[in-house]
Amino acid sequence: MNNSRISQPDQPGGISPNDVKESSAEYNFQGLNMTLLVIQATDKTNSRTESAKLRNRRIRKKFNGTPEKPRLSVFCSEKQLYATLIDDQNKKCLFYGSTLQKSIRGDPPCSTIEAAERVGEKLVQTCVGLNIDEISSYDRNGFARGERMEAFEIAISRHGFLFR
Template identity: 70%
Template structure:
């Protein structure tokens, strides 16, 4: 019991305090030599504690990026010329827009959308049918301009009904690799 009282009276220290050692300095000639070695850790050779495994994961949302950022990055790859223009397609929830662009001369060679009266007709047809007509108009304009190939840039949009309807006449003409 006396031993327990003596242990409780002393302050608790999880590790014994290491003596403060000043590095010995010895001047030999013109050089100064310092020794900064520390005594070995008291737990060397002791069994390690089991910690929970930590796994490195990617940041949340690291693989999702907006279509606009992806388009800007890919425009470097799909740079259009007069002989091989860039066919850029934008597909919103309701409409489809297609542009043939000559990026070197900064010119638009063809523009077509499902909103144009000449394409959707009177009375207006559905957007899927109008998207197919935009593709047909694009093929007609390419024949008039003497364009035999294009670089296709769909701006990262998924191939939905409007996009598929647009691609059918364009791929039948041989512009899209399949």
């Protein structure tokens, strides 16, 4: 165990007193009553998906969608993109679109990047139909921007729904 990490709890990667579990055991050694103190540090590192979930929970505390200004939540898997417009007050989904839908993909099917752009355009059409002028928050669920996410963002920012 690296003792330099323990002595610097305010440093990144250091161990603070909250991260330490203590346990004690009493035993008798040659007529002396002794207490053995065991200190065990816990691991604070999270995987990428756990970190994304934590980030998402933290963001959700700050932003809520209304019927006039819904929350836009986008999930990007390895191959597909899913977008939903959510009214958190009434607990309703106002729009759902993904790159898997045949109406968006077209016939013959296009690439997922083109389909992500079409999802953005379909989202804008739905917003215009519902008289929605603004989006309260853009929730990427803690995931990084990739090519599909970029194509989607460009499509909705052309119409003023996302400021870049």
